[in-house]
Amino acid sequence: MSESRPIPSSDGKKRTNPVTFYRQVVAELRKVVWPTQNQLVTYFIVTMVFVVVVMAIVSLLDLGFGRMAFWIFG
Structure with missing residues (x-):
């Protein structure tokens, strides 16, 4: 070229x-360099597990802080 x-x-x-x-x-x-199908499936699963774990942590923190706020101000 x-x-x-x-x-x-x-x-x-x-x-x-x-x-x-x-x-x-x-x-x-x-x-x-494009990933193979096996690599792509592995990356997808790892990403989904990570997202679910982070969602669970954030949800528990939100629930905890919400209950604490109601306990303090309720």
């Missing part, structure tokens, strides 16, 4: 045209 020449814009910043931008995006996406 040839080097792209930036197009100067009115505000002094360098810009590339849309076709060159698209080619650069496609070239970068080809460099990406």
Whole structure:
């Protein structure tokens, strides 16, 4: 792929045209190492477990602080 020449814009910043931008995006996406299906399932499960644990912690804190507020001001 040839080097792209930036197009100067009115505000002094360098810009590339849309076709060159698209080619650069496609070239970068080809460099990406995509996860296998097993890795993807593992990542999904780990993420869901983490989210459920954090939700439980936040819910318990909310319940505790709510009851404490009612005990103090109730």
